[in-house]
Amino acid sequence: MSKQKVSLITLLAAFLFCMAAMCISFGIAHAEETVESNSVFTTVGNAALDDDGEYLAYSVGKGDSVTLRKNMALKWYAFDGAASIGGSYGAEYFSLGLSLPASGYDSFAVTIESEQMSMSKEGKTTNEVVFTPAANGNVSVSVNGEGAGVTVSASDIQITLAEPADAVGYGDFTVLVNGREAGTFTNIGKYYAKYASSSATTPMTPLAFSAEADSAVTFEIRSLNGQSFALSEGKITDDAAPVLVINSEIKQLLLGTEFDFDTVSIDVCGSSVTTDRYFRADGSGEGTPSIGSDGSIEGYTELESDQRFFEEDFGGSRGGSVSIAYELSDTNGNSAFYFIEWYAAADALSGGHLQVVDPETVVATPSIDFGGEEDSYQAAVTAASRNAEGGSIQVGEGAYFYLPSLRPYVYDETCGYTDMEFTVYYRTAVADTATASGSYDSLRIELEAEGRYEMRIVPTNSAGNAMVGEFEGGKQADITTDNVWDATNLVSFSFTVSYTGPSIEQPDETEVGYVDVTYSFEDFEIVALEGYQTQYKLYFLELNDSASPSTVADVVAAEGENNANSLGTWREIAVFDEDKEEDEGDNPYEWDPESDLSFVPQQRGFYKVTVEVASGNLPTTTSGQIVNVTSDADVIERPGVSYWLEDNVLSVVFLGVGVLCLIGIVIVALIKPKDKAQEAAEKALKAELKAKREDRK
Template sequence: MSRKRMGLFALIAAFALCMAAMCASFMLTAAEKTVSRTNIFDTSNAQDVTPDYSADSTTYLTYNIGEGGSVRYRRNLALKWFESNDTTADNAFDGTLAYFSLVIGFEDTSSFESFTVRMETTQFSMSKEGKTVNEITFTPDDSGDLAVSVNGTAATATVAEADADSIAIGFASDDTNGNFVVALNGSPLVNADDEELCFTNIGKYYAQYASSSADTPITPLAFSAVSAAAGSEEDTGVNFTIQSLNGQSFAIDAEGDVTDDQAPVLVVDSDIRQLYLGFEIDIETVTIDVCATSGVTTDEYYYIPVENGEEKRSFNEEGALQGYTELASNTVFWQKDFVDNNGDKTENRRISIAYELSDGETSAYYFIEWYAQADADGFIPVVNAENETTRPVMAFMELSDDGEYVPTADATEEYQPAVDEAALDGEGNSIQVGTGAYFYLPSLKAYITDVTCGYTDMDFTVYYRSTNSSSVSTINGSYDELRIELTNEGTYEFRVVPTNSAGRAMTGWFGEKGNYTEKDITTDNVFDAKNLCSFTFTVHYSGPVIEESDEEEDPGYVDATYSIADFEIIGVSGYSENYILQYFVPTDSNKTYTLDEIRAAEQADGTNSLGTWVIINKYDESLDDDDENNNNDYSWDPDSSLSFIPQERGIYKVTVRVTADNYPMVSASKYVQIASNSVEIPGSTDWLENNILSLVFLGIGVLCLIGIVVLLLIKPKDKAAAAAEKERKAEMKEKREKRK
């Protein structure tokens, strides 16, 4: 065999070795089925106490919650979606509706006074809080059985102590208006009046996580408990197990990890009625995996059936989808794409859109038509937007027998009372007025219909005016963005105009009985439209208020500038603010108190039963260095910024006092714990441990590359060159022989 051929084979072998190493790397990555249980839930004053794995029984994630502690699931959580059927079944292209589900358990129900599962979500109807909180609470009685309540309302169902080791919580159904019926062990919960108990005002079909740095932090799921021995030395916390979430089991394996065996799910947060020719496909979808926050791939496909033609879509024996075409992000469909069995264009335009989701090991198909108002054959209609003339219709006005527009019962008996209620706070008083104060419109979904799209896919324009202004103002937004800023007290009047997904806004009818004219609605004519209903509310100003945040101030360090977050002051112009910085000096200098202890000891007059608050004077450059009033080292100048440089460790308090003529003074405080001087501590890293396999294959790849380069550079001699070399050596040998 020639040296040239050997070199070529060596080159091929090196390439094959390199490819094998890469494939092995990919195969090992795909084979990763487990996730560390520490990566799923996080804790605050709670700890993972999961027992060791046992082959004889199932061991689930177990946590112990201490006083004031919680276990939290801080990632997106699916609440409503569709699941795919067996691809070999006759109904393989049908989906099954699925809802949020959770299974928890208690070994000892006597260990707690109450246990709460808390869900935070965005809102269906917007409010000042910016998020909705729903809770289900378990309370043991003397026998150990658990009473159940939803948002404070007692349910008729209970959980026997013997069954408390596995309790299934979930949603049984929903009304598409943000209300989900809560189920316990598969049965809907009801109150004493046989009314279903619900988690209410949920804005999306998933609980959308928002971190603590967001304007409105949202933790989709949290578990908390009040120990039966709270405050005593016998308090050892409350143990509970988390057994599954949305079908994902939390049983641990021999290594203490969780096997991720559930495919990602597709949540469609849109009420799809039809798609449009000439427009890119734009559907609001969210991919959610219980165990993974990254590494999920999404592939999109489409299938257009031929009218009266043969069905060409199917699943093969391996469960792969057949007959579909990849759907690019810029794909646009035209009339020519829709034909009948003769190849002629058809007006019966329909389409199927499929998503394939995979986390690298498990995958599933989802079809958008499951989530849409599909036709009888399960396809989504595709229409020409230019021919779409229908507009949204509101149920607040109707033509009477004598031809006049009059308010309906929906307007007078339902929505106006809801508006009146929205203008009151929890104590029945007027909501606040001033810059930063808002009136939040109640949900309009029950009163708007449109054939082209659903409520959540519409845009809205709210026209409003007040007794303090003759001009008409507007706000524009989606269903969960409708609010009116209340800059002054008085009576406000508003009208709402919806616009559908085809861009068609509701029109107004103007004129007198028997001679109405249809026109587009503008700020100039909106309050003259006969088919629009006005709603009113009245608010009163009661002086400035300070919106106190639930967020704790971060700890600070001596000699490091600390900035206090701004206080949120709501009021009409004309108030004044005074900021005070104080340092806490304990009465007993030998004692050290926590921030919670100091806050609990605060008195109504601003003093503290555990010590004294010493005022830090404002920065004053005119003071001598030895002046006893000189606190310039703190650089405290609230007229410039709410920042200071702590000079001692301990507890500081910043208080704002807001005063306005003819109104009582209001105040609020923020507390800061200052530690010793900041020290930069080198952090540890698990990067090498987490990436050792990748480094091994990288090394193999580098060696293969070196081998290839060497083989390319060391070129073997061909036959002619070898023969010439042999002849040259023979001549040299002959010449040496002749010299002898």
């Protein structure tokens, strides 16, 4: 067997190869500054990405969309120029740059979904800007269905938001298109649009693009919130730092109290943001505060997550001022500083910094004052009790009255409106006083009976202190269900609702079913007064000879009155009969609506479940769901599945090679080959031991 020596040069060469492989690996997996063109937006339906042009482009047809599935900032603050302590800053708002074709479509929509300032049945607010082709290469603009006579060039569109100076924080935004006022976005509850996936109770898509067109329409997304989507070799250069959104209305900070700001860090291109927090209190810190050329902050101290300030932080004084800085960094080398004092109310500042005050010097309870605008709020209450046709909103189990926003009327020295809780006291002619509690965006009253409702609202601040009631003779006391109607500093509002019969909320779209696999329909949401009756039926669509629908939408479009369908005949499937064999008649379907709304499909085709609801002598209400059953299980892309490995195969290969090389070096270094002299000595030792054993025999 031949023996070989490994020279130092060989070891060094192997080591260098190993390190090079590892460096290439990490370089590929973590490419700085650029991101893939498909990493920001998501296509839905047959929408397609086009990254061969100057800007990020997509094509969409009817039923398709392009969506942003991450949080999106609507308002934040930033330095006007270079970052410096005490430098000028200003409010920044949502901005979007687009380029549309001049024709080839009926309309193009930009849709923003967000949380709400006042609650609604939908649980989210949808605002929309729609563009329709006009003459001379222009498009006309409408906002939430209303046009303001704004027409702009289709090839260069800039959408921005702004807040009315006298209604900052009220949830309404002015929509500007190429600098011209085009309409208003309403009822937006926070300064960012939150993403919530389809599995959430209320799914929300912050930003979506769609078109009504006979054929695919190609459009460009040129920028979003300062991030350009100009392409370089098919990739996006990530050159925009993350931004800090604060949804709290920052007022006076109290000694000994933990600071609790509702903050969200948002990056357009990335999903991972690192946050570092710093502070500088009066008389603390070393040196002159500054932001160095290397991006570090000087003269500030790291802020703990549960930081509280006490007298010793201000030289023994019962209060002082403090500056708080947030540094946000993404994974592509972009970072920026944001100061909490930028987001604070003017009366919460002292010398440009946040005031920290003695709790004993402030009024600890909130107040609600309509300031002579009681009639305006009553009008809003009345409007909220009517439906789109002008009639009463629905009454019954699962029906609610949603309170209009109270934002202009509630005040607290230390707590903003969105950080408060509220108690709604209400009564009817047939029921004693009841309460409903919640945050600003979840205030509602369940309408369990028809008639007149009277209500009063009491706010509670973030410290848990509720508004104090004032009563006859100047007495003050906590407000309860026993005395709420006697409080002289509360105002009553009322509305009247009537019951017109049951209603049925249509469930979301059905999923595909499979033969011999149990399928469960979604439960129908029935809104009605107590004592209603329901009847469920299951049908199979026996198609006409010439009919060949391919989707549920085709079948729905062919539906007529009295359970008729132009594509065929709905044959009712009988309920499971225990007196028959399991495979007899319709029993294989295992249809038993008294148990649940599930069945086992026995053949391919379209099935429908219907429900008929009767309530007293009022007209019955009917609704249904249709499902397409196939014998072939489709491959379904699961949301949230990571394709990192697929996108970084080459990276993983180099990393694997590097690791194997490193292992080889270790083995070679630790296991030294034997030379001839050592081998001869070992043979001599073995011979000597053998001779000694022979002598002992």
